[in-house]
Amino acid sequence: MKNLVRTVLRRGGLFLLAMGLLAGAWAPAAAADAPPPPRTNTLRIAAAADLKFALDELLKDFRAKHPDAQVEVTYGASGNFLAQLSQGAPFDVFLSADMSYPRKLVEQGLVAPDGVFPYAVGHLVLWVPRDSPLPVEKLGMKTLLEPGVRHIAIANPQHAPYGRAAEAALKSQGLHDAVKDKLVLGENVAQTAQFAQSGAADVGIIALSLALAPAMKAQGRYWEVPTSAYPRMEQGGAILKKAKDPELARRFREALLGPQSRPLLERYGFTAPGK
Helix, strand or coil: CHHHHHHHHHHHHHHHHHHHHHHHHHHHHHHHHCCCCCCCCEEEEEEEHHHHHHHHHHHHHHHHHCCCCEEEEEEECHHHHHHHHHCCCCCCEEEECCCHHHHHHHHCCCEEEEEEEEEEEECEEEEEECCCCCCHHHHHHHHHHCCCCCCEEEECCCCCHHHHHHHHHHHHCCCHHHHHHHEEEECCHHHHHHHHHHCCCCEEEEEHHHHCCHHHHHHEEEEECCHHHCCCEEEEEEEECCCCCHHHHHHHHHHHHCCCCHHHHHHCCCECCCC
16 A cells, blocks of 8 residues: 555656646746737837928838838927827837937836937028018028018927027027017927918028928028027937837838938938037
8 A cells, every 4th residue: 555655646746747847848938939029010200390301201212122111200399299109199209309308208218228319400590482572691580670570480489399499599699579479380390381481471480401392492592590599409219119110110210320311311401410
């Protein structure tokens, strides 16, 4: 009888030991061999409005190199995007006209490791229609004091970096108090350009990148505001931690920062970070 008990215990022990080893082997193997989440091949970009024409052109080449990718871009005011992303808006990449906004998303824990990157420096101009009698090239900022100027379009400083830059330029040149009642606020700098282009405003203080876009370049004239008149406009981006296809997002970043994109960005008036 004792021999039978020892045999059962020995066999039971061996069985339990074997099951334990199998369970121990299975669990790590399952974790190690688990496939990564499937790539969605989609890229949703929230982009500052000043990038509209430059980014549209850049994405033609990117889409050609990634024909299976579904790339969607929404343009708007960087401050509005910051608020939306903080509330969980479904974007994979954020391209801001203000480098501080991506950094705020880092503080909120919403950006992938090493996900923040500078991509350009923006510039500000005074823009008028080509047939305007205003001598913007001659008078510069003093154009805004001309009797014929009734409405001046700027982006809303509350959430648009170009609006803050325009307001800072007006103040640094001692013009803000004289023209503040003439200011017409656009939701973003692209809408501000539309106000000036359509005649809803006599002058627009807008992004150089928009003044150099084909339609506005053909229809208007501009004077570049000295960079000393407003804070340097360092523009930066971020890959969000919840990006559906992180690999595609990284490839887009490489395309944006790559040597083939620099001439395109410069053609639209952007200068490289650090210059």
